[in-house]
Amino acid sequence: MSKGESQPAAARPSASVATLLPQEMPSASAAPVKKPVPEGAPKWKSIPKEQNGFYVVLDGLCSKLAAARAGKDVVMHYGGESMYGNERTGYASFIALRDDGLESIGDPSISSPTGVAGQSLDDFWIADSTGSRSSEGAVLHRYTKGQWKTYAKDQTNLHAWVDGGIIGTLGFAAHNGEVWVEGSTTKPPAALYDQLWFPALSAFPTGEVLVIARKTDDSGARDGPLIARSWAPGKKVVEQSLAKLSPPGSPWAQLYEVAPDEVYVVLEDRILRWDGSSFHALGATKGGAKIKLVRRAASDDVWVLTETGALQRITKDAAAAPIATPEPVAGLDGVDRGAAWIVGASGKLYKRDGDAWKEMPLAPPAFSVQKTAKAKQIVVAAPDDVLVVAAYWEKGLGWKEQELHWMLLRTKPVKETLRCNEPDPENNNIHIGRGFQSWPPMATAECATPFVVLARRSNAIKKEDEWPRLRKTLGDVTLVEFTSGDRTFVGTKAKDLDAAKKIADLATKSDRLRPEIVCGDPDAKRTIPAAKE
Numbered sequence: 001m002s003k004g005e006s007q008p009a010a011a012r013p014s015a016s017v018a019t020l021l022p023q024e025m026p027s028a029s030a031a032p033v034k035k036p037v038p039e040g041a042p043k044w045k046s047i048p049k050e051q052n053g054f055y056v057v058l059d060g061l062c063s064k065l066a067a068a069r070a071g072k073d074v075v076m077h078y079g080g081e082s083m084y085g086n087e088r089t090g091y092a093s094f095i096a097l098r099d100d101g102l103e104s105i106g107d108p109s110i111s112s113p114t115g116v117a118g119q120s121l122d123d124f125w126i127a128d129s130t131g132s133r134s135s136e137g138a139v140l141h142r143y144t145k146g147q148w149k150t151y152a153k154d155q156t157n158l159h160a161w162v163d164g165g166i167i168g169t170l171g172f173a174a175h176n177g178e179v180w181v182e183g184s185t186t187k188p189p190a191a192l193y194d195q196l197w198f199p200a201l202s203a204f205p206t207g208e209v210l211v212i213a214r215k216t217d218d219s220g221a222r223d224g225p226l227i228a229r230s231w232a233p234g235k236k237v238v239e240q241s242l243a244k245l246s247p248p249g250s251p252w253a254q255l256y257e258v259a260p261d262e263v264y265v266v267l268e269d270r271i272l273r274w275d276g277s278s279f280h281a282l283g284a285t286k287g288g289a290k291i292k293l294v295r296r297a298a299s300d301d302v303w304v305l306t307e308t309g310a311l312q313r314i315t316k317d318a319a320a321a322p323i324a325t326p327e328p329v330a331g332l333d334g335v336d337r338g339a340a341w342i343v344g345a346s347g348k349l350y351k352r353d354g355d356a357w358k359e360m361p362l363a364p365p366a367f368s369v370q371k372t373a374k375a376k377q378i379v380v381a382a383p384d385d386v387l388v389v390a391a392y393w394e395k396g397l398g399w400k401e402q403e404l405h406w407m408l409l410r411t412k413p414v415k416e417t418l419r420c421n422e423p424d425p426e427n428n429n430i431h432i433g434r435g436f437q438s439w440p441p442m443a444t445a446e447c448a449t450p451f452v453v454l455a456r457r458s459n460a461i462k463k464e465d466e467w468p469r470l471r472k473t474l475g476d477v478t479l480v481e482f483t484s485g486d487r488t489f490v491g492t493k494a495k496d497l498d499a500a501k502k503i504a505d506l507a508t509k510s511d512r513l514r515p516e517i518v519c520g521d522p523d524a525k526r527t528i529p530a531a532k533e
Contacts, residue, residue: 043520044439044522045440046367046440048417053360053363054388055412055414056407056409056417057097057101058419058436060407061422062079062405062406063087064079064082064087064406065391067408070120073096073097079093089432090431091109093107094106106148108141108143108150111128113128114156117158118142123144124143142182156169156170157200157201160205165186166184167180169198176196179211192237196216197214198213198252199211204257208231210230211230214227226242226243226246227240228279242272242279253267260276261277262274262276262299270285271304282300282302283314285306290306295332303332303335305331325350326359330344332378337383339352341360349375362390368394368405373392376389376391386411387408391406392404397508398504398514399514418437418438419439419485422456435485438485439520440518442519443500447497450494450517451494451521451522452491453518454507459488469511470507470511474492474507477530478527479527481527483525493521497517
């Protein structure tokens with residue numbers, strides 16, 4: 001979410017590489033207490049109810065919805081450019097996940113978010129990769145003190161750095177992927193990365209840095225030995241060879257960082273451990289399976305997800321042990337927090353229960369006729385605060401095509417379920433909206449205020465009309481125009497659910513609309529009487 005000439009595949013930072021945050025292991029006797037969020041008067045919004053242990057936080061046209069960590073906090077984002085036909089495209093939106101729900105943090109013009117890092121929701125950085133081979137063609141954004149700042153920087157591999165700065169490695173613009181720093185006066189010396197071919201990077205806000213790569217010679221050959229270099233402010237660069245610990249012809253490393261004295265180095269099927277001064281071999285996977293993802297359970301004790309979707313546990317004093325799972329695994333998190341969760345390849349969600357896995361059904365979508373969804377990502381912020389990104393195909397009453405919708409679930413109560421904003425109707429097939437809006441739940445037979453949302457007005461067209469095609473189609477129906485988020489909608493009240501369905505069905509017979517029958521009473525921006533004969 002590239003253009004131009006790309007790096008060698010092995011040189012690109014893996015999407016599975018993630019910063020692991022040290023956490024105290026929770027007490028087994030500490031049962032999480034869920035406090036309900038106070039409810040306001042029902043009108044044009046949704047107050048989420050707990051269903052299957054989850055609350056729906058966000059739902060709708062949230063293409064490429066994902067969660068990213070900034071320190072101990074979580075930043076949500078959706079949108080961005082896409083190469084896939086079933087994903088909408090456009091600038092991405094970024095949203096802060098607060099204790100009681102979501103908060104808008106602005107919409108910088110980011111087309112392809114490739115990394116998030118920082119100290120907290122109030123001070124973090126976002127990389128926007130344009131695919132350009134020039135550093136002026138890429139953009140780095142910082143959100144701090146409620147403001148956005150932009151820097152020209154071709155960046156990958158973001159890590160929080162000293163004094164709120166950011167450190168990373170150059171991707172396209174530098175021949176060897178040199179280390180760079182932005183937003184801090186503390187900068188590592190060039191000797192840290194000199195003659196290294198696209199170094200893998202681990203760095204900490206305290207200033208410790210570790211890079212691992214193959215050396216290049218004066219002719220530019222990149223088949224030199226695999227080496228590691230470490231540095232910290234006020235100290236000299238220390239170089240160590242990894243030749244004895246790495247397999248012959250080892251590719252680029254992946255680094256998983258926990259603390260300056262605990263970094264795990266993945267070399268295909270084996271793991272090394274950096275203790276702050278030296279390396280030791282932790283172990284290798286059973287059967288030589290290549291490692292896709294690492295999650296720490298304790299010091300020198302990690303769970304790994306292999307490229308074939310299997311889980312194994314690797315410890316210093318024992319051979320790798322397979323961890324049985326109900327199906328191939330697509331996602332893993334929470335091991336370091338004493339609450340292991342996995343996403344199955346089928347989209348089912350499971351929680352570790354003793355030595356077994358318990359399937360955890362998802363809450364149904366909030367703004368959909370569908371009742372099920374498939375999990376795509378799991379993030380365990382705390383044992384009692386689990387986030388799930390899920391997706392489903394929506395096809396409402398009278399819709400001509402189905403739509404790929406996304407939603408965010410959370411085990412903690414939130415004050416409101418929000419909906420991703422929509423694009424202009426003329427761009428509805430491929431584009432995406434920005435930000436989010438309030439939206440009421442889908443209507444049931446018990447709803448006392450059924451309302452049929454019929455159409456959206458384009459923000460690109462400033463002229464208001466009287467919705468002549470709708471009035472002609474519907475006949476003796478009073479239309480209500482209202483706003484939600486940054487969009488103007490039009491619809492009509494109905495006496496009951498059956499009457500609402502008839503209106504929706506009639507509206508779609510002669511026009512390409514996506515009506516929705518909701519349970520709510522919008523504040524009318526204006527009322528348009530029924531068309532006269």
